[in-house]
Amino acid sequence: MIHSLSLSDVLAEHARSRPQVTAVVDGEVRLTYPELDARVSRLADALATAGVAPGERVLWLGQNSHAVLELLLACSRLGAIFCPANWRQSADELRFVVEDLAPRVVVREPSDATAALTADTTLWVEAGEGYERLVASGSPGDFPPAADTEPVLALYTAAFDGRPNAALLSSAALLAHSVSLLVVRQMEPGFTFLNNGPLFHVGTMMFCLATLQIGGTNVFTPAFDAEEVCRLIDAERVTQAFLFGPMIDAVTKANTGGKYDLSSLRFVSHSAEWDAMITVDDSPWCRSKMGGYGQTEVGGMLTFLGLAPGAAGFAGRPSPLAQVRILAPDGSEVPAGEVGEICARGKTLFSGYFARPDLNAVKSAYGWHHTGDLGRREPDGTITFIGPRLRMIKSGAENVYPAEVERALKAHPAVADAAVIGIPDATWHQAVKAVVALKEGVEATADDLIDHVKNALASYKKPREVAFVDVIPKRGFTPDYDALDAAHGGGNYPGT
Amino acid sequence: MIHSLSLSDVLAEHARSRPQVTAVVDGEVRLTYPELDARVSRLADALATAGVAPGERVLWLGQNSHAVLELLLACSRLGAIFCPANWRQSADELRFVVEDLAPRVVVREPSDATAALTADTTLWVEAGEGYERLVASGSPGDFPPAADTEPVLALYTAAFDGRPNAALLSSAALLAHSVSLLVVRQMEPGFTFLNNGPLFHVGTMMFCLATLQIGGTNVFTPAFDAEEVCRLIDAERVTQAFLFGPMIDAVTKANTGGKYDLSSLRFVSHSAEWDAMITVDDSPWCRSKMGGYGQTEVGGMLTFLGLAPGAAGFAGRPSPLAQVRILAPDGSEVPAGEVGEICARGKTLFSGYFARPDLNAVKSAYGWHHTGDLGRREPDGTITFIGPRLRMIKSGAENVYPAEVERALKAHPAVADAAVIGIPDATWHQAVKAVVALKEGVEATADDLIDHVKNALASYKKPREVAFVDVIPKRGFTPDYDALDAAHGGGNYPGT
Known part of the structure; x- marks a missing residue:
């Protein structure tokens, strides 16, 4: 004990340590930490009345709102689990989530898809007024502290199958x-984060929670809108928002002429115009252009480029609180390189x-979380x-990872996209085959590309064959290997 | 898992992530992280051979040395407990420590007091060459990871009785x-800490460990020597050392004329001369002149002034990872103020x-660690x-804490030192009595001082009587209340 x-304890401390600090801004709503703490206690009581016992789930289907943070904190106060899910999914996908999670309470914004959802044992609450009635129905009171090792947040990810x-x-x-994040971003009291990315994604949620932890201010806006982002940065003296590449360009464009004062934003250098509007931040996070490696399963970021100035990788x-090992399929550590x-x-x-x-047992084999990603x-x-x-290709005694060969192929100046499959080979069990889409108006032969890979990687990883296509078929962000195997003669994969 | x-895991990660980084500098000794990791494995194996099973203790009696960090890390690797103790204690005090801790291995620097120590079940190792032979006797090998919730460091403190x-x-x-500390001091990779304060004190140890955690360099020197501190800052490009007040003055004096380049030191502003020698750091830790509240039992610092710019308190x-409550003796929270x-x-x-x-049960009453210190x-x-x-004085129904009244008395310009006791009172059970030492050549009457306290605190806390003395008797840093009670009529304390 x-x-x-x-998370509930952090809020309870802030209610005492920061009685005058604004915790939350969302449209007309402004809450100090004591006000947020009192609402969270009421909400926790109302959820408990609705049957949310420790370990039970509460689901949010809607845009960004301070209600997301309140529901998370109320679930922490109860020892329950909160899930903010993507409400723009198809009706079929949403049905899957509701059936999978079996939530005791669902708070939803109205849409054709969310309106179609039903479940007998669930209390359905409309976001907005319905939610406010729920909060008002609870009584403030004391809750026995829940152990911090129990799950409190569920985020859907990892659609392996x-x-x-x-x-x-x-x-x-x-x-x-x-x-x-406090360490790498060098966040300080007074930090104000604009939650303009989706809170069902760990990338936004992780900064929302770091801002909570340092006793800063979370500003919520339903979704990304360049002009509204400018207005909120100016009005709330925002320190950081969830912005990258094209979003930064859109914000820069929306603020042409300097209509809004964006100087409170301490962020990554991007373009001369952008840099002149904001304050370019020199924390390790911003210095390294927010680089690193992460996934939901590690809480967000597992590694930070900001902790490795001048890094080769x-x-x-x-992270200062994690260990990484590069492991072979048998659980042994592979040598550096x-x-x-x-x-x-x-x-x-x-x-x-x-x-x-079953999946959890596989992912935690040998006492290590297996990210499903390859590294060196x-x-x-x-x-x-x-x-x-x-998937892995087995050529002779050697393991060949398609992702590694694809990386090498994509580094060739003529290649727009590439995928690598294994084709049956009488001598070597499998041989490497590349499927390549070239950039428009640029030429390269199969031999050019094979030589290029041979120069970049060990020779056994080079493709024996290259097929040229207009577009690589995809499943989400990754190549559709089943379609590629079918179209280009793939097969004989180890374990099949 | x-x-x-x-701590052992952090070292194992650094050995992989920072193969070229210098972990430790100590005289002629320079170790990279892989070298430190290999020595720690050998040392752990040697300690295990000497009978150091999980939970057993290893004691260090000596000045600062890289051996202190190695022994701590080796004990972490084994699940054992390491204690660096003050070797300058009297023979009687050292005997108490050895009897109390019953260490399996003691590494000691030669002195009359340490040489007199004996214990049958203990392996006695001489620091320096004896220690090097111990390390060399071990084989590098794998150890099953020890749970991070088990004790690994023991620091003697809190001599209540x-x-x-x-x-x-x-x-x-x-x-x-x-x-x-990484958050508040904004430590980054490359941080180099000079361990010139005693490592048996949490104030030095906490920065040694934060430097380890961020993958920086720990430089060890046996004890504070102003000229040697200057030389090491210059030679090792030290970022921070364990320095305050008079030590900073001594370092400034030792570097008169700018013999050494101290510009790598990023530290607290102190004097015009000092500020010109170093780089004044603007992290929250340095900005707030390293203020806060701490004790060994909370790992070092519990609160930070750097997290409260413009604070009243x-x-x-x-700390972002702790909660504080101001509690009454019955475990209820007292109101703010x-x-x-x-x-x-x-x-x-x-x-x-x-x-x-028994003491642990008292200190953790109501599920909260009781620091033994008063706050508001x-x-x-x-x-x-x-x-x-x-101790507490009970006057009528009111609790009066001597420390609070003493604080008020010491704020009077004429008061050099003050202590407050309770004297028996027929009506109120006890009355407050002040024992005061005035500054030389300054006058103040009992009424002056009583009025002064009355203006600063609730009236029931003001002294009824004032006794003037030349010097307040002390026990360590605090007034010797037993002596004061005996000399000035104290008694009737609640609970006695």
Whole structure:
């Protein structure tokens, strides 16, 4: 008990330590930490009345709102699990989530898809007024502290087999991750974060929680709108928002002429115009252009480029609260310079997927979380992320990971996209075959590309054959290997 | 297992992530992280051979040395407990420590006092060559990871009853505290800490461990020597050393004429001369002149002034990984503005004192660690440290804490020192009596001082009587209340 610190505990401390600090801004809503604490207690009481016992789930289907943070904190106060899910999914996908998670309470914004959802044992609450009535129905009171090692947040991710899995994160993991962001981003009291990215994604949620931990201010806006982002940065003196590449360009464009004062934003250098509008920040996080390697299952970021100035590996070095090993399929550590699966241990790690005991056993083999991604230690000890593991080609005694060969192919100036498959080979069991889409108006022969890979990687990894196509078929962000195998003669994979 | 991160794990990660980084400098000794990792494995094996099983103790009696860090890390690798103790204690005090801790191995520097120590079941090793032979006798090998919640460091402190108690700190607590220092001091890779304060004190140890956690360089020197500190800062490009007040003046004096280049030191502003020699750092830690409240039992710092810019309370706000409550003796929370005991929960807290079950029960009453110190929440939520609790005076229904009244008395311009006792009172059970030493050549009457306290505190806290003395008798840093009671008629304390 003395060593436990839950999200609810952090809020209870802030209510005492920061009575005058604004915790939350959302449209007309402005809450100090004591006000947020009181609402969260009322909400927790109302949820408990609705049957949300420890371990039960509460689901949010809607845009960004301060209600997301309140529901998370109320679930922490109860020892329950909160899941903010993507409400723009298809009706079929939403039905899957509701059936999978079996939530006791669902708070939803109205849409055709969310309106179609039903479940007998669930209390359905409309976001907005319905939610406010729920909060008002609760009584403030004391709750026995819940252990910080119990899951409190569920985020759907990792659709290995076409359906997503809910990664469970405990308060201990979320706060360990938050404090690693405090270190790398050098966040200080007064930090104001604009939640303009989706809160069902760990990328936004992790900064929302770090801002909570340091006692800063979370500003919520339903979704990204460049003009509204400018207005809120100016009005709330925002320190950081969830912005990258094209979003930064859109914000820069929306502020042409300097209509809004964006100087409070301490962020990454991007363009001369952008840099002149904001304050370019020199924390390790911003200096390294927010680089690193992460996934929901490690709480967000596992490695940070900001902890590895001048690194050879563009994923940088592990968080101060995590360990990384590059492991072979048999659980042994592969030597530096060789490719294996990125595996992890540490304070920020998730507690497995909700209701997936078999998958959890596989993912935690040999006492290490297996990320499903391939990586390599460079000579300076830093880590390079190669790509998703997905499948392995066996050529003679050698393992060939498609992602590694694809990376090498894509580094060729003529290649727009590439995928690598294994084709049956009488002598070597399998041979490497590349499927390549060239850039428009640029030429390259199969031999050019084979030579290019041979120069970049060990010779046994080079393709024996190259097929040229207009477009590589995809499943989400990764090549559709089943379609590629069918179209280009793939087969004989190890384990099949 | 997947969520555990011990000091030994941090070292094992650095050996992979930072193969070229210097971990340790100590005289002629320079070790990279892989070299340190290999020595720690050998040492752990040698200690295991000497009977150091999980939970057994290893004692260091000597000056600062890289051996202190190696022994701590080797004990972490074994699940054992390491204690660096003050070797300059009297023979009687050292005997008490050896009897209390019953260490399996003692590494000692030669002195009359340490040479007199004996114990049958203990392996006695001489620091220096004897220690090197011990390391060389071990074989490098794998050790099953020890849980990070087990105690790994014991530091003697808290001599409540005249004899000290060994506060036990787990890897989890030490690393949580370290990461809070990384946040407030904004430490980055490349940080180089000069261990010139005693490593048996948490103030030096906490920066040694934070430097380890961020993968920086720890430089060891046997003890504080101003000229040697200058030389090492220059030679090793030291970022921070264990320096305050008079030590900073001594270093400034030793570097008169700018013999050494101290510009790598990023530290607290102190004097015009000092500021010109170093780089004044603007991290929250240095900006706030390293203020806060701490004790060994919370891992070092519990609150930081750097987390409370413009704070009313000079102890600032809690660490991002801890909670603080100001509690009454019955375990209830006292309202803001009132004095109570500073109590804490969180990731940085100790695991109790070694072999003190009764004391541990008292210190963790109501599920909160009781620091033994008095504090108050100010209107802005920040915390003021009042002074050690020690004893309480009961006047009518009111609790009067001597430390609070003493603080008020010492704020009077004529008062050099003050102590407050309770004297028997027929009506009110006890009355407050002040014992005061005035500054030389300054006058003040009893009425002056009583009026002064009445203006500063609630009237029932003002002294009824004032006795003037030349010097307040002390026991360590605090007034010797037994002597004061005997000399000035104290008695009738509640609970006696």
